[in-house]
Amino acid sequence: MIDLSRLAAMQIRDGIADHLFTAREVAEAALGRIGALDAQVHAFNQVTAELAYAAAGRIDDAVASDVVLPPLAGVPVGIKDNMNLVGTRTTCSSRILENYESAYNCTAVSRLLDAGAIPVGKCNMDEFAFGSSTENSAFGPTRNPWDLERVPGGSSGGSAAAVSAGMAAITLGSDTGGSIRQPGSLTGTVALKPTYGRVSRYGCVAFASSLDQIGPFAKTVEECALALNAISGKDPMDATSVNRPTEDFTAGLVDGVAGLRVGIVTDLLEAEGCDGVVQASVRAAAETFAALGAEVGEVELPSTAHGLSAYYIIGPAEASSNLARFDGIRYGHRVSGADDVLDLYMRSRAEGFGPETIRRVMLGTYALSAGYYDAYYGQAQKARTLIKRDFEAAFERYDVLLTPTSPTVAFKIGEKSSDPLAMYLSDIYTIPVNLAGNCAVSVPSGSCPASGLPIGLQIIGTHFDEATVLRAAAAFEEAVGFDTTPPLVREVR
Amino acid sequence: MAISEEQVRHVALLARLALTDEEVARFGDDLNSILSHIDTIQQLDLADVPPTAHALDVVNETRADEVKPCFTRDEALANAPEAAEGAFVIPRIVGGGEEG
CATH class of the missing domain: 3.90.1300.10 (Amidase signature (AS) domain)
Structure with a gap:
């Protein structure tokens, strides 16, 4: 067969x-x-x-x-x-x-x-x-x-x-x-x-x-x-x-x-935490491209060092907003015996969401909350500009x-x-x-x-x-x- | 900047999440650990850098304002945990016994 x-x-x-x-x-x-x-x-x-x-x-x-x-x-x-x-x-x-x-x-x-x-x-x-x-x-x-x-x-x-x-x-x-x-x-x-x-x-x-x-x-x-x-x-x-x-x-x-x-991208390749076997495999890949006739060179993307921080502000911030729709009313899990609408929202969401979802929604809500918006979300969006510019320069x-x-x-x-x-x-x-x-x-x-x-x-x-x-x-x-x-x-x- | 227990409770209320005392402590620790890493972004001098909200230079899109087929009421209510008489059922939000 x-x-x-x-x-x-x-x-x-x-x-x-x-x-x-x-x-x-x-x-x-x-x-x-x-x-x-x-x-x-x-x-x-x-x-x-x-x-x-x-x-x-x-x-x-x-x-x-x-x-x-x-x-x-x-x-x-x-x-x-x-x-x-x-x-x-x-x-x-x-x-x-x-x-x-x-x-x-x-x-x-x-x-x-x-x-x-x-x-x-x-x-x-x-x-x-x-x-x-x-x-x-x-x-x-x-x-x-x-x-x-x-x-x-x-x-x-x-x-x-x-x-x-x-x-x-x-x-x-x-x-x-x-x-x-x-x-x-x-x-x-x-x-x-x-x-x-x-x-x-x-x-x-x-x-x-x-x-x-x-x-x-x-x-x-x-x-x-x-x-x-x-x-x-x-x-x-x-x-x-x-x-x-x-x-x-x-x-x-x-x-x-x-x-x-x-x-x-040498600075990313040499970043802390990257396994030696992974680095070796990427270097070998570059040699493969050279052997296939590509013009291989090196480049750095220094602003990407701030990528993780920017992402863990922007991602959770947007997620906390998007996940606001899960309210236990129009669809999804709903607790029984709620005292009022606020109690219905709060317990339905806490029961329905797993720990990582709660973590991200909390992180995003914090980053967007009064007094912290500029320090986190605003700053992350500016760092995003630098990362975008690094890529634009590299693609020239x-x-x-x-x-x-x-x-x-x-x-x-x-x-x-x-x-x-x-x-x-x-x-x-x-x-x-x-x-x-x-x-x-x-x-x-x-x-x-x-x-x-x-x-x-x-x-x-x-x-x-x-x-x-x-x-x-x-x-x-x-x-x-x-x-x-x-x-x-x-x-x- | 470390986040206090009181702030964790405030954020949980804003996010509409009912957390137990144990969860307040645990998620507070998690948030502090994550924020201690993220906080490096605050040391960047970005005063002259414009923010990026969208990776592409896309401008607003408009379309003709035309009536088109959409969900029927039954379809819109199909996933509701509780529905009656063509509407979503929620706990009482006004009045409370003494309607005026």
């Missing part, structure tokens, strides 16, 4: 079009893999077999009537559980939304399904996307398919693990400070944060509205490019989505990197920038969960990109010799230059030849 759940999206679509197998068989294979492995991995909060078979049926009907298949026909996809899909709950892995039924479709999800994709489930995450390990889920942590004792990263850890374990070919995540790229790095998957404004966020539960962006995970750069083709573009329902000419992000993937100006000299995606490989479950600050440091390389609004991809650059755990390279591009970032990633991917199959999957094959 063909291992359908290990085929790339392009092969799935073409195989269905050529009558090698049916969309229903693909759905069965993906759901079968979920059935075999998800009790261990817990990538999914909800498996949507009915929706998957219905979508597969439509594809098989199209094949029977000789209709030209859309680009993602029959491709099994998973959706982070902060994006609405009618017929599913959208829980944000929070008790407060445990029973929330999606009232409408998220635009990015609709577009993926309109391209023929088959939805297999809603992926686990850190509650409201607050975290870097997926341990902050109210429904239990997701485990890394490379080592079940370790985290898959976060907050889109379920989406990353689902792709890594072959439960879906493509998944959607959201990235506010690294929540797509960091789990991509820790699970050996390709993970793309598009430019701010490239993809509509309509129907994705908001965390920090000036930073949030939806993007794909996949095993290959080409599949990420296909997914971006499907989900990008102006949406009248999200005023921050930008109207740009349609691009085929797969078109330039084979063009190579000869003459491409590649800058290795280079087409793409290289950093590690994460300072470490996947860490043990529980290792950082009692120290919020240690967890926050997981995102020092990814946060500045969100603050500046740039695009970036994490692509596997190798594995740790001692543990075999994957390491990710972050390739950063300027605003709306996903085409160059993906082209660089595709050339690098081919040169490195990383085997994205984790041991867990090798065992079941």
Whole structure:
């Protein structure tokens, strides 16, 4: 039997079009893999077999009537559980939304399904996307398919693990400070944060509205490019989505990197807390680019030293405002026997939110409160300007920038969960990109010799230059030849 | 700047979060630990730097003011913990026994 759940999206679509197998068989294979492995991995909060078979049926009907298949026909996809899909709950892995039924479709999800994709489930995450390990889920942590004792990263850890374990070919995540790229790095998957404004966020539960962006995970750069083709573009329902000419992000993937100006960000690479194996892998990546004909040089982004501070003011400030909507009245958890409306609000929220959510809402409320606004929020927005300028200067000299995606490989479950600050440091390389609004991809650059755990390279591009970032990633991917199959999957094959 | 227990309670009220005494102490410690790291940003001289609220230079967008399909009342109420007669039910917020 063909291992359908290990085929790339392009092969799935073409195989269905050529009558090698049916969309229903693909759905069965993906759901079968979920059935075999998800009790261990817990990538999914909800498996949507009915929706998957219905979508597969439509594809098989199209094949029977000789209709030209859309680009993602029959491709099994998973959706982070902060994006609405009618017929599913959208829980944000929070008790407060445990029973929330999606009232409408998220635009990015609709577009993926309109391209023929088959939805297999809603992926686990850190509650409201607050975290870097997926341990902050109210429904239990997701485990890394490379080592079940370790985290898959976060907050889109379920989406990353689902792709890594072959439960879906493509998944959607959201990235506010690294929540797509960091789990991509820790699970050996390709993970793309598009430019701010490239993809509509309509129907994705908001965390920090000036930073949030939806993007794909996949095993290959080409599949990420296909997914971006499907989900990008102006949406009248999200005023921050930008109207740009349609691009085929797969078109330039084979063009190579000869003459491409590649800058290795030395001050970030040498930052305290970055593992030696990670530094070595990024330096080796720079040599790979040079060998492929790129012009490799060095650059510094000194203002990014303030990125973490700015992010942990701006992110929580915006989150505290966005999460004000969870009031126990219009939707979500509500306490019984409230004395009055204030008591209803206060106890419903305290019961419904987990500890990290309370921490961030408190931090953001404090940073915005009377007497502290200028010292924190105002100062953070100015620091954001400096970071943006650093990137602008660097992109005058280079087409793409290289950093590690994460300072470490996947860490043990529980290792950082009692120290919020240690967890926050997981995102020092990814946060500045969100603050500046740039695009970036994490692509596997190798594995740790001692543990075999994957390491990710972050390739950063300027605003709306996903085409160059993906082209660089595709050339690098081919040169490195990383085997994205984790041991867990090798065992079941 | 360290945040006092009284400030933690004030912030919790502003954020509409009912915290126990134990949580006030714990989240107060957490906030102080995080703020001690974040506070470095206050040492930056940024007097002449304009703030960035949005990464792209996007200006306000407008659209035609047209009536379009939207949720029905039942759809809007579908996820309400308590609804009656086409409305959200909340505890009494005015009066209280002696209506005037």
